[in-house]
Amino acid sequence: MRQHRDDVNRSDQDCPSEHSGRRYYLPAGLPAPAADGPAAEFWAAARRHELVVQRCPRCRTWQWGPEHICHHCHSFDLTYERVSPRGTVYSWERSWYSVHPALQQAVPYLTVLVELPQAGGVRMVGNLLGDPLQMVGIGAEVEAVFEDHHDADPPFTLVQWRMLDQPL
Amino acid sequence: MVGIGQTRYYKRGASPDPEFKMVLEAILLACRDAGIGVEEIDGFTSFSNDRNDPPRIAAALGLPELRHSTMVWGGGGGGGSGAVANAAAAVAAGLAETVVVFRGLAQGQFRRYGQGVRTGRAAGAEAFTAPYGVLSPAQGFAMRVRRFMWQHDITQNALRAVALTSYAHAQRNPRAVMYGRPLTAVAYDASRWIVEPFHLYDCCLENDGAAAVIVTSAERARRTRQKPAYILAALQGSGYRQAATAHNAPDYATSNFKALAPRLYAAAGVGPADVDVLQCYENFTGGVMMSIVEHGFCRPDEVNEFFTPENFSFEGGNLPLNTSGGNLAECYMHGLGLIIEAVRQVRGTSCCQVPGAKVSMVVSGPMVQPVSSSIYCAEPTP
Numbered sequence: 055m056r057q058h059r060d061d062v063n064r065s066d067q068d069c070p071s072e073h074s075g076r077r078y079y080l081p082a083g084l085p086a087p088a089a090d091g092p093a094a095e096f097w098a099a100a101r102r103h104e105l106v107v108q109r110c111p112r113c114r115t116w117q118w119g120p121e122h123i124c125h126h127c128h129s130f131d132l133t134y135e136r137v138s139p140r141g142t143v144y145s146w147e148r149s150w151y152s153v154h155p156a157l158q159q160a161v162p163y164l165t166v167l168v169e170l171p172q173a174g175g176v177r178m179v180g181n182l183l184g185d186p187l188q189m190v191g192i193g194a195e196v197e198a199v200f201e202d203h204h205d206a207d208p209p210f211t212l213v214q215w216r217m218l219d220q221p222l
Numbered sequence: 223m224v225g226i227g228q229t230r231y232y233k234r235g236a237s238p239d240p241e242f243k244m245v246l247e248a249i250l251l252a253c254r255d256a257g258i259g260v261e262e263i264d265g266f267t268s269f270s271n272d273r274n275d276p277p278r279i280a281a282a283l284g285l286p287e288l289r290h291s292t293m294v295w296g297g298g299g300g301g302g303s304g305a306v307a308n309a310a311a312a313v314a315a316g317l318a319e320t321v322v323v324f325r326g327l328a329q330g331q332f333r334r335y336g337q338g339v340r341t342g343r344a345a346g347a348e349a350f351t352a353p354y355g356v357l358s359p360a361q362g363f364a365m366r367v368r369r370f371m372w373q374h375d376i377t378q379n380a381l382r383a384v385a386l387t388s389y390a391h392a393q394r395n396p397r398a399v400m401y402g403r404p405l406t407a408v409a410y411d412a413s414r415w416i417v418e419p420f421h422l423y424d425c426c427l428e429n430d431g432a433a434a435v436i437v438t439s440a441e442r443a444r445r446t447r448q449k450p451a452y453i454l455a456a457l458q459g460s461g462y463r464q465a466a467t468a469h470n471a472p473d474y475a476t477s478n479f480k481a482l483a484p485r486l487y488a489a490a491g492v493g494p495a496d497v498d499v500l501q502c503y504e505n506f507t508g509g510v511m512m513s514i515v516e517h518g519f520c521r522p523d524e525v526n527e528f529f530t531p532e533n534f535s536f537e538g539g540n541l542p543l544n545t546s547g548g549n550l551a552e553c554y555m556h557g558l559g560l561i562i563e564a565v566r567q568v569r570g571t572s573c574c575q576v577p578g579a580k581v582s583m584v585v586s587g588p589m590v591q592p593v594s595s596s597i598y599c600a601e602p603t604p
Contacts, residue, residue, distance in 0.1 A: 085344035085352040093349055119350055119467035144474070145365035145372070150415040153338035153358040162415075165356055167365050167469050177470050181354050192372050212353055 078201055079181045079214055080163060083156030086203070086210055092120035095134045100211040103200040106134040107173040116174030139198030141168035141215070144177055146190040162186045168196055168215055183216040195219075223306075223451040223598065224443045225256025225436035226562040231399050231553035235330025237430035244432035245274045245326035246282060252434040257447030258320065263436075265290030265318030267308040269301025270556050274326045290318035294458060294594070298359070299503050299549075299557030300587030303594035304458030306561060309437035319438060325558040326432040334428050335359055347467035360425055360506060363589050364417045367508030370475035371419060374522040376511070378419060380529035382410050384507035384543070385423040385550055387534040392547025395573040399427060400551035424507040426549040433558040435565065440602055451568040451582070451598040455490035457482055458594035465591040477512035477588035482595065487518075490597040492604045494518040497597070498579040499542045499567045501560035502588075504549045509588030514541070517585060517595070536574035545574035557586050561596070568600045580604075 089097035092108070099106040108117045110124035111133050123130055145167045152158050164182040169175055182190060183199055196215040203210050227248040229239075237244065253260050260283055266276035267290075276291035292308045294301030302325075309321035329335060338357025356362060370376070389405035392398035405423060413422040443450035459482045464471045473480070487493050494517060502510045511525060519541055520528040534543035546552045546563035553559050564582040566572040581604060586594045 080353075080355050084355060084357075085341050085348065087349035087353050088343045088345040089349075091346070093346075097349075118470050119347055125463060125466075145369040147361060147364035147368060148415070148418040149355060149361055150417065151360075153336065153361070154340070154355070157338075157355060160355070163355055165354055165361070165365070167369075167474075177468070177474075179351050179354055179356060179469055192369070210353075 078203065079183055081156050081160050082203070082206070084154060086206055087212075089210060092122055092132070096120060097210060099134065099136070100200060100213055101209070103211070104136055105139040105198050105213060106136050107170065107176055108132050109135040116176050118173075118176035118178065137170060137173045140172070141170045141178070141196055143167070143190060143192050143194045143196060144169040145192060146182065148186065164188070164190065166190065166196065166215055178213060180213050180215045183214050223435055223437055223453060223565050224446040224448055225252035225258065226565050227251030227253070227255055227435075228397070228433040228555070228559065228562060229431045231397060231555070232430040233399060234334060234428040234430055237328055237330065241326045241328035241331055241430070241432065242274050242278075244328065244430070245279065245324055245434070248326070248432040248434040249279070249283070249322055249324060252322065252436050255448065256436050258436065261286055262320045263322055264288065265309065265312050265321035267292050267305040267312070267321060267323050268325055269294040269305045270297055270299065270325065271295075272325055273332070274324070290321060294592070296590055296592050298505055298587045298590040300590035300593045301458060302503070302557040302561060302586035303456050303584055303596035304586065304592060306435070306437065306453065306596050307456035307458055307594065310453050310456055313437055313439050319442065321437045322434050323437060323558070323561070324432065324434040325556050327554070327556055328430040329428045330430050336425070336428055350468035360417050360420055363506055363509065364420055365469065366475055366589055367506065367511070368419055370508070370512055373475055374525060376525050380511055380525050381419065381424050381507040382407060383529040383531050383534060384504060384510045385410055386531040388504060388544045388548045388550035389423070390531060391536060391545050391574045392551035395547050395552055398547040398552040399429060400547060419508065420506055423550070426505050427551075427554040429553045429555065431553055431555055433555045433562060435558070435561055449569050449600070451565040451600070452602045454492065454581075454597040454599050454604060455486050456594065456596035457486050457489060458592045459485070460591040460593065475512070477509050477516050478591060478593045479513055479516035479585070479588065479595065482593060483517045486595050486597065490604070492581055492597060496581050496604060497541075497583045498581050499536070499545060499564075499576045500583050500585070501544055501546075501548065501564050502585040503557045503560060504544065505587065505589070513585045513588040536576050542574070542576045545572050545576065560584050560586070564598050568598050
């Protein structure tokens with residue numbers, strides 16, 4: 055049974071967000087990540103609340119998004135490596151116009167592009183938790199927050215972000 | 223380039239005709255404009271995975287023989303000038319003699335680009351964006367533009383100047399969807415955000431229509447009805463790993479023209495100072511900003527001063543820009559309308575004619591992969 059935004063004013067240990075008291079930062083009903091292909095290991099790690107990035111064991115090149123081949127040495131034998139769930143804001147956007155029925159009541163919301171200096175500077179897209187109207191500084195330090203969608207079928211976990219100087 | 227044709231342009235969903243029929247109409251109009259017989263057409267090029275299949279078009283038009291058809295991969299308008307390049311290359315190589323570059327786009331009959339994809343599961347690269355509410359083209363590009371503006375201390379006024387320019391020029395163009403609907407700086411500032419840093423007026427329209435241009439040899443061009451626009455250069459391409467997924471292009475805050483622009487000028491034998499008028503693809507105003515910089519018209523640290531409606535005006539501006547109203551205010555025909563307008567400037571028939579325009583340039587589809595640009599001239603050589 056899917057959780058909707060209206061029935062979420064409740065305490066929940068998995069709740070990563072104070073965004074209007076939502077269970078999830080964005081309401082259920084958006085496309086869920088297909089955890090297959092070269093991305094499968096990333097989504098499995100997210101379920102364990104671990105952040106991993108694709109890395110070539112032969113030439114040590116970090117790579118994101120996931121590919122079938124290392125763009126540097128062309129090895130097909132790529133693996134994933136666990137990294138510290140920290141990063142810096144590389145860019146951001148605040149969406150005001152709903153482009154999906156699930157987002158009708160969810161705007162505005164913040165999306166950030168987070169750079170991971172400890173993983174070759176690869177970047178990850180996620181939502182910035184907290185006040186959607188907050189000022190966002192490029193270069194600000196952020197920490198990953200694992201947003202579990204236990205009630206989805208199959209369950210999945212999104213990697214969200216929060217400002218390090220703004221504890222939840 | 224000897225013929226230009228465009229259907230009436232409609233707001234999305236307003237066309238009484240299906241997309242394929244509009245494509246046929248645009249092709250007939252281009253032939254009539256050029257004064258050449260439809261039966262002379264022997265090739266087609268298009269872009270953005272156009273739905274209208276050249277063998278079907280050739281059958282519908284009863285063409286004696288189809289000798290060439292090519293598609294530029296990639297979405298948006300990035301392949302517009304690339305489709306011109308394919309047409310020119312086909313003619314130069316002797317693969318075909320008279321090639322139509324076309325685009326049909328009836329967003330009201332198919333999917334609206336401004337709406338997110340409606341699937342239950344996001345596969346491939348979309349798995350890293352769609353679950354986070356990054357679903358539309360505007361959302362896909364806003365962070366590139368935000369980063370560029372942050373790097374170079376660029377204000378919202380630069381984006382506003384691009385929007386005001388297109389709307390001002392459209393007020394002189396009766397074909398424009400926004401003809402009779404002027405935009406003021408106050409109205410721009412007061413307009414709603416779509417996704418910061420894009421206001422409503424920073425985003426292209428969603429339309430129904432079709433457009434076509436005809437490319438043939440210089441020798442054949444001299445025997446047509448119109449003054450030809452000679453193609454000095456037309457190229458497509460993409461920079462190093464620009465199509466890396468999940469927003470991981472190593473050079474991120476870019477329109478993707480850094481590698482292509484020097485090749486284009488070298489091939490054309492002109493430089494930015496020689497360009498009399500520019501049609502620069504506005505999917506979003508921020509893409510115009512980075513394209514103008516990457517084609518060498520101003521430095522990043524000059525954007526705040528360079529980007530003014532006066533500087534972009536056909537009346538005395540240093541760089542007359544988007545003189546038909548472009549994708550923001552004439553019609554979003556994936557930028558083929560910009561190519562048609564570039565031809566009009568060379569002919570001297572634009573609604574916003576730049577006096578004595580000789581070198582006329584088009585930038586197609588910033589921020590996508592591949593992108594392309596082209597330069598036209600009133601004479602075979604600059």
